[in-house]
Amino acid sequence: MSYDLIVIGSGPGGYVCAIKAAQLGLKVAVVEKRATYGGTCLNIGCIPSKALLHASEMFEEVGHLDALGIKVAKPKLDLPGMLAHKDATVKSNVDGVAYLFKKNKIDGHIGTGSIAAPGKVVVTKEDGSTATLETKAIVIATGSDSAPLPGVEIDEKRIVTSTGALTLDKVPSKLIVVGAGVIGLELGSVWRRLGAEVTVVEFLDRILPGMDGEVAKQFQRMLEKQGFAFKLGTKVTAVDTSGKTLKATIELAKGGAAETIEADVVLVAIGRRPFTEGLGLEAAGVELDERKRVKVDGHYQTNVPGIYAIGDVIAGPMLAHKAEDEGVAVAEILAGQAGHVNYDAIPGVVYTSPEVATVGKTEEELKAAGIAYKVGKFPFSANGRARAMLATDGFVKILSDANTDRLLGAHIVGKGAGEMIHEAVVLMEFAGSAEDLARSTHAHPTMSESIKEAALAAWFKPIHM
Numbered sequence: 001m002s003y004d005l006i007v008i009g010s011g012p013g014g015y016v017c018a019i020k021a022a023q024l025g026l027k028v029a030v031v032e033k034r035a036t037y038g039g040t041c042l043n044i045g046c047i048p049s050k051a052l053l054h055a056s057e058m059f060e061e062v063g064h065l066d067a068l069g070i071k072v073a074k075p076k077l078d079l080p081g082m083l084a085h086k087d088a089t090v091k092s093n094v095d096g097v098a099y100l101f102k103k104n105k106i107d108g109h110i111g112t113g114s115i116a117a118p119g120k121v122v123v124t125k126e127d128g129s130t131a132t133l134e135t136k137a138i139v140i141a142t143g144s145d146s147a148p149l150p151g152v153e154i155d156e157k158r159i160v161t162s163t164g165a166l167t168l169d170k171v172p173s174k175l176i177v178v179g180a181g182v183i184g185l186e187l188g189s190v191w192r193r194l195g196a197e198v199t200v201v202e203f204l205d206r207i208l209p210g211m212d213g214e215v216a217k218q219f220q221r222m223l224e225k226q227g228f229a230f231k232l233g234t235k236v237t238a239v240d241t242s243g244k245t246l247k248a249t250i251e252l253a254k255g256g257a258a259e260t261i262e263a264d265v266v267l268v269a270i271g272r273r274p275f276t277e278g279l280g281l282e283a284a285g286v287e288l289d290e291r292k293r294v295k296v297d298g299h300y301q302t303n304v305p306g307i308y309a310i311g312d313v314i315a316g317p318m319l320a321h322k323a324e325d326e327g328v329a330v331a332e333i334l335a336g337q338a339g340h341v342n343y344d345a346i347p348g349v350v351y352t353s354p355e356v357a358t359v360g361k362t363e364e365e366l367k368a369a370g371i372a373y374k375v376g377k378f379p380f381s382a383n384g385r386a387r388a389m390l391a392t393d394g395f396v397k398i399l400s401d402a403n404t405d406r407l408l409g410a411h412i413v414g415k416g417a418g419e420m421i422h423e424a425v426v427l428m429e430f431a432g433s434a435e436d437l438a439r440s441t442h443a444h445p446t447m448s449e450s451i452k453e454a455a456l457a458a459w460f461k462p463i464h465m
């Protein structure tokens, strides 16, 4: 069988690329080694974690309805029921991708794909049988997997990655999360809400590395109020598994005396690394960069003509929507169009409670780049809707160019931040200004009015402060 395009990997990068290419008239196949389509995101990432985040948030909220004048009995946890909700959510999403492949006449091949040569992909099935497929172009979309912690062996039962943390059959009484990034804080939130005592150990002296420093600091205080304990500037050097409880050895990152903390479960969430194993990249002559990511040019093409790469396996933020947009861009390029991704306007969301959402530059980045900027801030405590919903924790921070007023960044901590951020994303896509945002009518009463007020604060003066 000969194709115009074979995509290896069916995560958000791969499946979206395949669908877009098929819509543009290309004959497309996808090779996926997992039994179901959808990649990390749909099977063991974004989707199951959000199912558990929503369910655990409801569980916690139901226990705190008194302030709204609602009396309910103390909620009881049905963990198998909650995990079944997560599994059903995953199933409906991965089935959805299979349906879309059929609808768009995309051939799905379940097996491990490797590149025999440009234009030739070998699919090895679980039973060892192989098939060789011919194609004009290949897109590598093989994603990433959890980065290991030296000296700590994962068993996915007591010492887990995010994958094991999505399937714990018992709420741990003590959970250590190694790494204060998005995945660690989200899954730490799930198990804390369900009853675990959570300690986060982070090598750096701050949480959420890469996000705006002020946002991270205030967010850390909110998490501490919820019961999170943080050990920053600290590293885990070993975990002793010999006893009934785990004993983690921690040390200050800059060196010092070792200390031991106990836990039932240790979640290793120190980041993810690109996944290229078994692809035959070396033999095909495809170059990797210094961090073992597939190197691509501005059109997502590797150094080997006809072989492209997108998503977590190349440079850039490891986010599903970044992978999706690259999938669309490369499909358009292959169909002779001018696909591209605006890396200045890719939002990032932490789906905790409250949520954190961010797009564009942080204050630290603007300072480092020597760009003169203005800051406008507005707290949800001054927003009527937030007061009505008892959701006054958090604030909006708008960063604009001091000379041109162009919006350079937006950072939100608050309920629903992950939905609200998109008005800033669209505005940045159109190179809009703080004044544009401040002059756009926002429905009253909404949490989003705080974005308008923060933009007003950056451009001239807020009304409600």
Ligand SMILES: Cc1cc2nc3c(=O)[nH]c(=O)nc-3n(C[C@H](O)[C@H](O)[C@H](O)COP(=O)(O)OP(=O)(O)OC[C@H]3O[C@@H](n4cnc5c(N)ncnc54)[C@H](O)[C@@H]3O)c2cc1C
Residues within 6 Å of the ligand: 008, 009, 010, 011, 012, 013, 014, 031, 032, 033, 034, 038, 039, 040, 041, 042, 044, 045, 046, 047, 049, 111, 112, 113, 114, 141, 142, 143, 144, 162, 163, 183, 275, 277, 278, 279, 310, 311, 312, 313, 318, 319, 320, 321, 322, 323, 351
């Ligand atoms: C717990 C968790 C929560 C997350 N939450 C979010 C979130 O809320 N929002 C967000 O934007 N991002 C989130 N992410 C990150 C997101 O999952 C990734 O950025 C995204 O999945 C990357 O998409 P991708 O298509 O590049 O690769 P992947 O989704 O990793 O898919 C790659 C696919 O390729 C397959 N594959 C690999 N090698 C081969 C081969 N040789 N042959 C055939 N198939 C192969 C793999 O089996 C996999 O299915 C989360 C990640 C985790 C782990």
